[in-house]
Amino acid sequence: MSQTFVVVAETRGGKLRQVSLETAAAASLSAQPDDRIAAVLLGSGVSAFAGELAAAGVSTVYVVDHPALEAYRPDAYLAALRKVFEHVPPDAVYLGHTAIGRDLAPAVAAALDAGQISDVTAIERKGDRVVFTRPLYAGKAFEKKTFERGPWVVTVRPNNIKAIEADGSPCETVTVDYPAPSLRSVVKDVVKKMSGKIDLAEAKIIVSGGRGVKSADGFKPLEALAAVLGGAVGASRGACDAGYCDYALQIGQTGKVVTPELYIACGISGAIQHLAGMSSSRVIVAINKDPEAPIFKVADYGIVGDLFEVVPLLTEEFRKLL
The missing domain is CATH 3.40.50.1220 (TPP-binding domain)
Known part of the structure; x- marks a missing residue:
């Protein structure tokens, strides 16, 4: 029976983050040939990035483009993901192990009643099981984990899984309507402190x-x-x-x-x-x-x-x- 893997992509500074392509590659490593890999783009003015995700092995990109999603808010992003999941019920959800991914993943896991493995650095499929490797004790040891049942949620550490080379495969883009819910929090301003031009x-x-x-x-x-x-x-x-x-x-x-x-x-x-x-x-x-x-x-x-x-x-x- 085929499964559906959903990748939650991230953008920053008007660009698709590299970790999103790596996360799509992580989903591909977990999937079998007949499985489906979809991606979700959340934000404002993010539709243009669908093509980049198609090159990363994604067959369908669900776009939720709304001004309320311009700045990250966990309740707004979770509400948007719930709308996407109505279109594509996931067997697994993959996010980058970033500030947003670390915050959003547990909420997604709770919403799906799913298990979660965080900070994954390597993935290997063994028959019907997918084995995830993650570091322990500040990198002194590593553990291999797997899920007994689905659905599951995984966060992928940046710079550990190589992004897939573009192969020109076609990609379907689906726009998902998002009636912004009444939110408990409002982002008034975002103060950015970066180490430089490169994250x-x-x-x-x-x-x-x-x-x-x-x-x-x-x-x-x-x-x-x-x-x-x-x-x-x-x-x-x-x-x-x-x-x-x-x-x-x-x-x-x-x-x-x-x-x-x-x-x-x-x-x-x-x-x-x-x-x-x-x-x-x-x-x-x-x-x-x-x-x-x-x-x-x-x-x-x-x-x-x-x-x-x-x-x-x-x-x-x-x-x-x-």
Whole structure:
């Protein structure tokens, strides 16, 4: 018997978020050939993104386009999803493990009387079962979980499941009417604090600074390196606590969890709380004056030296290459 997998896509800054394409790929990994994969676009002025989701292996995109959905509100988004589910009852719902996904997923699970597995980093189908892998204990261990019955809700960690290559498959777009309900909360204004033009959670390259940057100005060499590499700038909690940068840049157990292809740690000692947020990076480069710094134990490459000397040299060399 075929199943229906529904992907809840996200947009930000007038663009479809990369994690939405990765989440669609996660649904594809879970599905069998005769299963159906649909996507939901919620927001204001989001219809144009349906084509991008079609390229990600989605057969049908349900669009709920309404001014009341321009800013995220859990009650408004849940009401919109309920309308979509009237058109396409889901056997499984997939969301990105983002701020919105982490908030919305439990409400969706409760509405569907479904089980939930969060922060999934790998998916494997074994016969009639789908096995989900997720990290435990700040990435020190991993567990494999499966559902005994459906429906189910899954959130997918960004930068862990590769998006599907576009294949030109046709896609149906269905517009769903949304009579905005009476809501208990109203968003008056959204204050955005970003690490830069690139979202830390989705950045492929991150240059991160710790207390070793010594001041707010100490982040300037890191920003220059990140600009050359097309990456984002992050920070340890120590740098944020010291007032060198905004907490929006914080990576770690109490900050953002990131999994970039390249993580360059500058002046970061490697406290366990910070490692919890970045130890799953594909390649880790550490720059520190202390050869005994714990960060070197998890680094793939280590440079013992003053970051204020090493980082500008790296920036110059990358400029020549790129």
